[in-house]
Amino acid sequence: MGETRAIVLADGTQVVLDTASAIDVRYSAGERRIVLRAGAILVTSAHETAPVYRALLVETPHGTATALGTRFSVRIEDGASQVAVFQGAVALRPSQDGATPVRLQAGQRAGYTRHAVQAVTGVEDNAAAWTQxxxxxxxxxxxxxxxxxxxxxxxxxxxxxxxxxxxxxxxxxxxxxxxxxxxxxxxxxxxxxxxxxxxxxxxxxxxx
Missing domain, CATH: 3.55.50.30 (Phage tail protein beta-alpha-beta fold)
Structure with a gap:
């Protein structure tokens, strides 16, 4: 309680976990999946070195956020997932079939539910202050x-x-x-x- 924790995954991806946060890491031959169970994380993706490219994505109860060479945060709160992109880009895909995916660029943030991505806004300068x-x-x-x-x-x-x-x-x-x-x-x-x-x-x- 009250502390953040930094870990490095098998591929070199860095993850900072906020207080009261939990993840599962599921790497396979086809993808690099981080399941966010609760709280918030800051992800700095590593360059994929496997012979076959594996997408890096963060799964929440509301869908997935796929990294496109990036540094980004994901937080579960108030019945939605909140994503802020600091470098690169992230593709948001709500879990409901037929929901429209949205691509966020560096400096953008958005929330999403199982059904849709909410309005895209700018990232506040202090959005990752909790990591410090x-x-x-x-x-x-x-x-x-x-x-x-x-x-x-x-x-x-x-x-x-x-x-x-x-x-x-x-x-x-x-x-x-x-x-x-x-x-x-x-x-x-x-x-x-x-x-x-x-x-x-x-x-x-x-x-x-």
């Missing part, structure tokens, strides 16, 4: 930020409804979430209360 242990917020709601920080720590992290809508901008550590909470308390009208090490609440700061 950082969360970059730009006018992010406090409750959303705390939900993300909560993925990187044990126990419960609650946000009081009275402060949930506060907007937050800044860079926060995912490796030291207690320090991130202290920074929030120093910059916002909020108080961080530790009932125990594993039960933390963020609410309004009491009036002086």
């Amino acid at each position: 242990g950082s969360l970059v917020a730009e006018r992010m709601r406090l409750d959303a930020l705390l939900a993300e920080l909560g993925r990187y720590r044990h126990g419960v992290l609650r946000c009081d409804a009275a402060v949930a809508g506060l907007r937050v901008t800044g860079v926060f550590s995912l490796r030291d979430t207690d320090r991130s909470l202290a920074n929030l308390a120093a910059s916002l009208p909020v108080q961080v209360r530790y009932r125990t090490r594993y039960w933390v609440g963020v609410g309004p700061r009491p009036a002086a």
